Structures are given as structure tokens and as C-alpha cells.
Amino acid sequence: METAEKRQRGRPRAFHGPAEAASVQSLDRALRILAIVADGSGLSLSEIAAQSGLPASTAYRMLTTLENHGMVEFDSSDQLWSIGVETYRMGAAFLRRRKLVDRARIVMQELMEKTGETANLGVAEDDCVVFVSQVETHQAIRAFFRPGTRSSFHASGIGKAVLAHLEPQRVGAVLRRTGLERFTEKTLSDISALARDLVTIKLRGW
Numbered sequence: 001m002e003t004a005e006k007r008q009r010g011r012p013r014a015f016h017g018p019a020e021a022a023s024v025q026s027l028d029r030a031l032r033i034l035a036i037v038a039d040g041s042g043l044s045l046s047e048i049a050a051q052s053g054l055p056a057s058t059a060y061r062m063l064t065t066l067e068n069h070g071m072v073e074f075d076s077s078d079q080l081w082s083i084g085v086e087t088y089r090m091g092a093a094f095l096r097r098r099k100l101v102d103r104a105r106i107v108m109q110e111l112m113e114k115t116g117e118t119a120n121l122g123v124a125e126d127d128c129v130v131f132v133s134q135v136e137t138h139q140a141i142r143a144f145f146r147p148g149t150r151s152s153f154h155a156s157g158i159g160k161a162v163l164a165h166l167e168p169q170r171v172g173a174v175l176r177r178t179g180l181e182r183f184t185e186k187t188l189s190d191i192s193a194l195a196r197d198l199v200t201i202k203l204r205g206w
Helices: 025-039 045-052 056-068 085-098 100-115 157-164 168-178 191-204
Strands: 072-075 080-083 119-124 129-135
Touching: 025 045, 025 056, 025 080, 045 056, 056 072, 085 100, 100 119, 100 129, 119 157, 129 157, 157 191, 168 191
Parallel strands: none
Antiparallel strands: 072 080, 119 129
């Protein structure tokens, strides 16, 4: 006797796959606005509306809803919107689940002390690396990446370290999807040059 396919507990009974996985438009817009605010250092309503491509009245309704949930904050003196403390709490929950920061802290501290350089911790997403923690060097000149900063795989040390330990087919798929944008004269925007660099990185271990 055939048994019924086990239903995935994270989906409703009526769900039948990707064809029904349409996004909720209002939620999609709100999350887009939240990402814009998170990337800024205090933005006006007109700036948020322009970046999101939404009318100012729609953007304002989204912002006030997010504000009610502590996701964004409004400074009435400067008339600027900033990220809210609730987003930090949710981000901290992500790190708690993975226990990445706690596990990496000692190693990062040792790495910083041995090299004299800032040590960063990042996680790989589909199209970039996201910095989640940092141990700063005591040197006067230092690099700073705030948590949540995104960087292209091919244009960051962490990103290339990740690529160096992936199968070549997967590296090719990632780079075809993300492209090889040139940020500085030292950015490896040629696939052959990057491939050679990844081989070197894997062999030397850094």
C-alpha cells in the first residue's frame, strides 16, 4: 500500500511547491525598506522613497508600521529614520542559533595578536559574504566593518577564502550569478586570474 508523502511541517497543507510560493507584496516592500534603512546612517523619508521606488506616502506607512514593532526609529529633531533595536535582537538570535561568535572569539583574538591585523568573521550567503563579528587590532591604522556589512566573494579576503575551498563547479556557478565587478585596480575581475589566486590561497592556507 502506498503511503502518503509526508508533509513538511514548515508549510501549509495546501502548498504544492514553487508555483505557489508567491511573495506577499506589502511584506516584500516593508523588508526592502528595512534593508535600505539598515544600509544608511539616518535617512530622510524622501531618500527612502527614492531608493525603494515607492511613493512617499506608501514608504511612510511602511516605516511607521516597522517603528511600531521596534524595527526602525525616527529622530524627530533631524527628521531621519534609522535602524531599530529590535533588528539587533533578531540578528543576535541568528548568531545564538549558530553560536558562531562564541566559538570564533578565541581564535579571532589569537589571530589578531599574531598578525597585528584586525580579524573578521563572516558567513557566506548566496551572493555575498556578510560580516558578523570583528576583533580590532591595536594598531593606529585599522579596517572597520560593522556587523551586517556585505562584501562580494571575489573582492574580500573572507570571500576568497570561502571560494578557495569550494568545488570549481560551484565557484563557477557563484561567480556567474554574482559577476566580477571591479572595485579597485587590485580587484581580480578576470575569471582566470581569480581561479589562479584561489589555488594559491588554498595551498598557503591564508
